Amino acid sequence: MARMDVLTDVLETVRARAAWSVTTTALAPWAVEMDANGGAVWFHAVLEGRAWVRAGAESVELETGALVAFPRGDAHALSDAPGSTGAARARFSGRQAPPGSRPIGGSGARTVLVSGRIELDDAQASPLIELLPRVLVLPGGISARAPWLAPALSALCAETASRRAGSISVAARLGDLVWIHMVREHLASLDAPAQGWLAALGDRQIGAALSLIHADPAVAWxxxxxxxRVAMSRSAFAARFTKLVGEPPLHYVARLRMQKAATLLREGQATIAEIAESVGYDSEAAFSKAFKRALGSAPGAYRRKRRHSGFPEAA
Structure with a gap:
């Protein structure tokens, strides 16, 4: 498995379970507030005009084409200017999509936003979230490099408003596109990291070990x-792996196995016994115990819950 295929493999284990987005036309003065939603990603795209986003004490200006995201679902606000006392304040919270495509604010300068929320499956179990800042700003997030993004956002808004059969599933897949785009754009903007999972991926020997693990996590490594396999002593390898990745090698293997199993439970038809074997467990009972310890519910309960979850349709 090539080094970059490891990143692809990790992206495959963090999928959108549900997503919604709405278009807001705002005329200054205006403000939009988003409540904290752990386990979900808030995002905003500026299609026209400009906006300011504030999280805590930090404010950042967003121009047309900018994309901003909050990978850990932190509370934040957008407005036409820092500290704006908007004539109207919209508030987004919870899993319910608010009514979309409505104007807010006064009668001043016009801004058009697409705002949304992506709920990810078991993101806390992935190294990916830890790679991302609490506030992810992509000044050219909607750019010529991704001509499909604006239509995808438009389609996500349409599916949010739709009550057609399957709209929740379609919206989730569109949420995947938006999520993966944000992650790729952020990672492409980084200089070579000195430490962390990305640094491990770029390290010749530890990166090779990660490739081996991801190529076949079911092996009794x-x-x-x-x-x-990477021409290191046991002690040197264990120390370097732990320093770069942030956890010991076999802990990483165990976590990856649970991520793979969770994906198979959500998306496949294999029995729990078959899934247990496919991720390296000889015993269904041992697998079930490890899965519950890692993800908080037994495999069967996890499968039932994930297959019947999704955001409610827009009001």
Whole structure:
């Protein structure tokens, strides 16, 4: 498995369970407030005009074409100017999509926003979220590099407003596109990191070990076997892996197995026994115990819950 395929593999394990977005036309003065929603990603795209986004004490100006996201669902606000006392204040909270395509504010300068929320499956179990800042600003997020993004956002807004059969599933897949685009654009903007999971991926020997693990997490990997495969001593490999990745090698293997199993439970038809075997467990009971310890529910309960979840349709 190539190094960048490891990143692809990680992206595949963090999928959108549900998503919604709405278009807001705002005339200055205006403000939009978003409540904290842990486990979900808030995002905003500026299609026309400009806006200011504030999270805590920090404010950032967004021009036309900018995309901003909050990977950990932190509370924040957007407005026409820092500290704006808007003539109208819209508030978004919870899993319910608000009515879309409505004007807010006064009679001044016009801004058009697409605002939305993407709920991710088991994002806390992935190294990916830790790579991202609490506030992810992409000045050229809607750019010539991604001519499909604006139509995708438009389609997501349409599916949010639709009550057609399957709209929740379609919206989730569109949410995947938006999420992956934001992650790729952010990672492409980074200089070579000195530490962390990305630094591990770029390290010749630890990156090779990650590739081996992701290529076949069901293998009964040992620290000695991984160290030998990348031409390192056991102790040096364990220390370097832990320093760069942030956890010991076999902890990483166990977590990856649970991510793979969760994906199979959500999206496949295999039995729990078959899934247990596919991620390296000889016993369904041992797998079920490990899965519940990692994700908080037994495999069967997890499958039932995930297959019947989604955001309510827009009001």
């Amino acid at each position: 040992s620290v000695q076997e991984l160290a030998s």
